[in-house]
Amino acid sequence: MLSKRIIPCLDIKDGRVVKGVKFLGLRDAGDPVEVARAYDQQGADELVFLDITASFENRKTLVALVQKIAQNIFMPFTVGGGIGEIEDIRNILNAGAEKVSVNTQAVKFPQLISDAARRFGSQCIVVAIDAKKIRKTEGGRQKAEKLSADNWEVFINGGRTPTGIDALAWAEKVARLGAGEILLTSMDFDGTKDGYDLELTKAVTGKVDIPVIASGGAGSLEDFYNVFAQAGADAALAASLFHYQEFSVKQVKNYLKERGVAVRL
């Protein structure tokens, strides 16, 4: 049976891991290869590397890093952050990543998704969606005209720029354009440790027939169970929870197994 996946996410800046990984016993907690190896040993199913520098000059550093990771860690990983050119996608895939994740550039130029899917296959194109719930303002009018109440709006540029685009409609559109997976981050829940946004995740998994990775809000073992059992997620991503060793990937998977979720142990 296809297992539900647990995915640690690492932020990368200038080829180094940032937002402190606090593992004991690592010689260099800023070395992406060493951190990846530690997660490999914990039984992580995949890794996501998010390049937060994402400037043109750093592209070569990133490609070199991808190659180094692929030569040292025999597990699948996705690379994202500021990717907007077919050539970037090709270089990162050829360097050894399984998947490339696109976000802002896909919103600005949706054809990037269809072009990339045609060239490299849907299976390696992940579209990351950062979504935030729209609440009615006092006058009863909505913030963005295109959006209905109780919907979510897509944000770009690392969550700084609202787009007026409905997140569910966007999810359907990216699937239609050929995305192979959606990495769905709830901006409302991210960093709260209150659990994944079950409502948002369920709404998206109900709309598309491609896999969905839920992201943002994991704080307890039960949160992982809920996002799989109640919201239909295919994978759950977390960062600080794992980096600060509140739980190991193994602990999460053992817990899920006990509760009857198919995981790989």
Place this chain on the structure above:
Amino acid sequence: MKIAIIDYGMGNIHSVAKAVALFGARPVITNKKNEISSCDKMVLPGVGAFDDAVLELEKQDLISVIKEQVDQKKAFLGICLGLQLLFESSQEAKIKRGLGILSGRVVKFRPESGLKVPHMGWNDLKVVAGNCPLLDGITGNSQVYFCHSYYPDPADKSAIAATTHYGLEFASVLWKDNVYGAQFHPEKSQATGLKMIKNFVERC
């Protein structure tokens, strides 16, 4: 032992090269005919679209050398798209036919009854051919990493060495004489995958 990692610009060569080196073989990353034919074994990786991959192989004039080396009974391992290319045709292809080294075709998963496509993640291997050298020591409950929307449908069912269930039972490991293929990524499947690479180096 030298193993050619055929580098035609489609997909990950580094993990495979490093993995074969772990087990004492010398990987030769190349798209040159004479280098390929001077190796003892070959690996054809592949990420991308079927048509593009065939076009690249044609452009770099690699198809004849692959067929020639396979005819000479050199061990050959196709990975993911590198396996699919061995078949006669693919539903993904609009203009190109495959290499026809294995009979049959490549078909698409159908997103019916809640089946999500691509088939993405870790799934079980059911070993059908217990004597397949590539699968030596691989137990029934091993999981490997898949990332694909199309799967092989061989005409010759005796070439199926292992299957995986996803909506239906499909061929995930192929084996015919000196030709081996994995629909998943052994080079990304941690210990289980590395065991298969070791088998390819030592037993195939």
